[in-house]
Amino acid sequence: MSNNLTTPKGFILNGLSAGIKKNNRMDMGIIYSKSPCHYAGVFTKNKIQAAPVKLCKQRLNTSIHGLIVNSGNANSFTGNIGIDNAYEITNLAERELKIDDKSFLSLSTGVIGEYLPMDKLRNGVTGLCQTALKNDNNPYNFMNAIFTTDTNPKIISKEILIDGKNIHILGTAKGAGMIFPNMATMLGFIVTDISISKELLQKALSDVVEESFNSISVDGDQSTNDSVILLSNGEAGNPIISSEDENYISFCKALKEIALNLSKAIVRDGEGATKFITIHVKGALDKLDAWKCASHIANSLLVKTAFFGEDANWGRFIYAVGASGCEVDETKIDITLGNIHLVRHGVRTDFLNDDANYYMKNKDLYLEINLNLGSAEKIMYTCDLSYQYVKINGEYRS
Amino acid sequence: MSNNLTTPKGFILNGLSAGIKKNNRMDMGIIYSKSPCHYAGVFTKNKIQAAPVKLCKQRLNTSIHGLIVNSGNANSFTGNIGIDNAYEITNLAERELKIDDKSFLSLSTGVIGEYLPMDKLRNGVTGLCQTALKNDNNPYNFMNAIFTTDTNPKIISKEILIDGKNIHILGTAKGAGMIFPNMATMLGFIVTDISISKELLQKALSDVVEESFNSISVDGDQSTNDSVILLSNGEAGNPIISSEDENYISFCKALKEIALNLSKAIVRDGEGATKFITIHVKGALDKLDAWKCASHIANSLLVKTAFFGEDANWGRFIYAVGASGCEVDETKIDITLGNIHLVRHGVRTDFLNDDANYYMKNKDLYLEINLNLGSAEKIMYTCDLSYQYVKINGEYRS
Numbered sequence: 194m195s196n197n198l199t200t201p202k203g204f205i206l207n208g209l210s211a212g213i214k215k216n217n218r219m220d221m222g223i224i225y226s227k228s229p230c231h232y233a234g235v236f237t238k239n240k241i242q243a244a245p246v247k248l249c250k251q252r253l254n255t256s257i258h259g260l261i262v263n264s265g266n267a268n269s270f271t272g273n274i275g276i277d278n279a280y281e282i283t284n285l286a287e288r289e290l291k292i293d294d295k296s297f298l299s300l301s302t303g304v305i306g307e308y309l310p311m312d313k314l315r316n317g318v319t320g321l322c323q324t325a326l327k328n329d330n331n332p333y334n335f336m337n338a339i340f341t342t343d344t345n346p347k348i349i350s351k352e353i354l355i356d357g358k359n360i361h362i363l364g365t366a367k368g369a370g371m372i373f374p375n376m377a378t379m380l381g382f383i384v385t386d387i388s389i390s391k392e393l394l395q396k397a398l399s400d401v402v403e404e405s406f407n408s409i410s411v412d413g414d415q416s417t418n419d420s421v422i423l424l425s426n427g428e429a430g431n432p433i434i435s436s437e438d439e440n441y442i443s444f445c446k447a448l449k450e451i452a453l454n455l456s457k458a459i460v461r462d463g464e465g466a467t468k469f470i471t472i473h474v475k476g477a478l479d480k481l482d483a484w485k486c487a488s489h490i491a492n493s494l495l496v497k498t499a500f501f502g503e504d505a506n507w508g509r510f511i512y513a514v515g516a517s518g519c520e521v522d523e524t525k526i527d528i529t530l531g532n533i534h535l536v537r538h539g540v541r542t543d544f545l546n547d548d549a550n551y552y553m554k555n556k557d558l559y560l561e562i563n564l565n566l567g568s569a570e571k572i573m574y575t576c577d578l579s580y581q582y583v584k585i586n587g588e589y590r591s
Numbered sequence: 592m593s594n595n596l597t598t599p600k601g602f603i604l605n606g607l608s609a610g611i612k613k614n615n616r617m618d619m620g621i622i623y624s625k626s627p628c629h630y631a632g633v634f635t636k637n638k639i640q641a642a643p644v645k646l647c648k649q650r651l652n653t654s655i656h657g658l659i660v661n662s663g664n665a666n667s668f669t670g671n672i673g674i675d676n677a678y679e680i681t682n683l684a685e686r687e688l689k690i691d692d693k694s695f696l697s698l699s700t701g702v703i704g705e706y707l708p709m710d711k712l713r714n715g716v717t718g719l720c721q722t723a724l725k726n727d728n729n730p731y732n733f734m735n736a737i738f739t740t741d742t743n744p745k746i747i748s749k750e751i752l753i754d755g756k757n758i759h760i761l762g763t764a765k766g767a768g769m770i771f772p773n774m775a776t777m778l779g780f781i782v783t784d785i786s787i788s789k790e791l792l793q794k795a796l797s798d799v800v801e802e803s804f805n806s807i808s809v810d811g812d813q814s815t816n817d818s819v820i821l822l823s824n825g826e827a828g829n830p831i832i833s834s835e836d837e838n839y840i841s842f843c844k845a846l847k848e849i850a851l852n853l854s855k856a857i858v859r860d861g862e863g864a865t866k867f868i869t870i871h872v873k874g875a876l877d878k879l880d881a882w883k884c885a886s887h888i889a890n891s892l893l894v895k896t897a898f899f900g901e902d903a904n905w906g907r908f909i910y911a912v913g914a915s916g917c918e919v920d921e922t923k924i925d926i927t928l929g930n931i932h933l934v935r936h937g938v939r940t941d942f943l944n945d946d947a948n949y950y951m952k953n954k955d956l957y958l959e960i961n962l963n964l965g966s967a968e969k970i971m972y973t974c975d976l977s978y979q980y981v982k983i984n985g986e987y988r989s
Binding site for chain 1: 638914937939
């Protein structure tokens, strides 16, 4: 990803080490805008939701000035104490920054079921607010503060022109393990200086997340903390976007580019991943069927280990399609791996196994399933399953 | 498992190497009864079903004399040629054994999408029928003939007394990879000399499979070939069981013991498994919720890798419960690991991490989740996920 980041006007991002994680790694971050922001969010569908997710959902669509995030502890399954802690963090930030009550958020990621070490958190909030008030902006620090087992940078910015004004968008995310549609242990933050109505900001985010953060899978699991937050402070000075006009479409296009870039970076950085795989299901009867089929393939251990083993064992694609529960007529299925037609109308073609296995040696792989039953389609991005995944997750605790 | 096997009266089981698998491993087996048998079956729910599954379902509840099974090739996704091949195998066996048309079955397991090497199969059928006509019985050979990546024996017999007659039941199965409820790449064969109506034979099998073969999980996948077949030839000479009386109940109890024994052996022999884990979900609102919760935990990669890593990372149990989609009130959940209460009414108890981690070093583990919302429960059996699983599946092709 680019080193030429531009932070949208009026935003400060930074991070520090508050001692929650070991070895002085950064573990707390702030996003702050002096101008109030519209705030849109999309959250985990896990039925057990962490305290900060409850707080963020409560303030959804209100006007806010920013947020505090910590890694190393998820503040999840922590009962009323956890809720009180999440609110205390925002109260403290609001006092330090001298902004309205209820105008800050708090987010957390890390181990589930342990109370936040509040002494460390309080010091962290104070330090971050001082940094923000000094206009000390460092988005990379913010990114490092949200990382857990991430190994590659996940940050990007983009500039577009709307009505003669330069609009800036910057996004960053953490991912690695537990990534599935519905965004397991994934945090995404996007800030922009565009001027747009709060309703359209939420619509843009919801639509874009469906095609990006909700279309990736590392291991098929959902966490209690997943959140994507989008803030806009209007400082670019464009006339406010209040209908789905061409300016809105331009914004959505740029937003999607950023979200897709971050989502793909999360898959590439999947725990232990050695391959990036695009699964494209076409010709499904309806959207749900296309999703079922693509996500079952993307999450199948046997498919993922076949990719890791660079073995074009296409029978595994077939049974994963059948096991997904989508409507299927086996005499109609087409399967294409890269440019190699493996199956046409349910019959194996005369492709050479050696060619297919040779293709599997690529780092970026493309698998297309055409059910030839309808016109619905779904693209999902996933990675392979390696020894390293098992090692990381057998040994992991923050 | 016991070496003291008793084969039910009138049944012959045997196996041989037909050259389908490498290294002269056994790859074809026969079950034969001179007396006609009632036949009950339960099959995969994968929407793509192998040719032999179609054949077996067509003959379900008819009177048959036995079956031919091969490993090394699943005869799945092989179109009309595959169907013709499955029927040719049964036709050939019926001719060799001089029995009625349509009174034999054929089953297959192995790689998907390749045609059966019929020359080898034909020779195998002839050899097996000659063995059967010579009354040469060797259930262990049959078991070895159905194995793919299995490493431990899976065969058991049992004797019960009904109305003064000795009733014998013998069961064997293959498992290893791809095991999930709905019986992925799993074959089970149970034969008995009991006299029972064909309706009750099917009912007994369907009920027992739900609590045994459909309650196990290795990696959450379903194959196109899974089948459990139960044959009864009535040679024990008991008065026919035609109502759900105490004799029926005794038979079901023995059948369940055999099915559960084989199911657990499949989990213990899960590819790369180092732990056997019993997941017991209690207090669910209804049966479906109990099943959702238990199976999500049993299939979660993060839970399975935590067991492999011997890390009592109980937050992973929590998010798996939440991600399962079952109704849940986080203030009511109890979690018990072995005898250690980890969570009571949604609150972590004061258990010691060292105690919980010490418990995780056991080979047999018990995890209980009480949702405390209703009275439905579900027990599932699963194994951990190890490096070895990835290795086996990255490299596997018959």
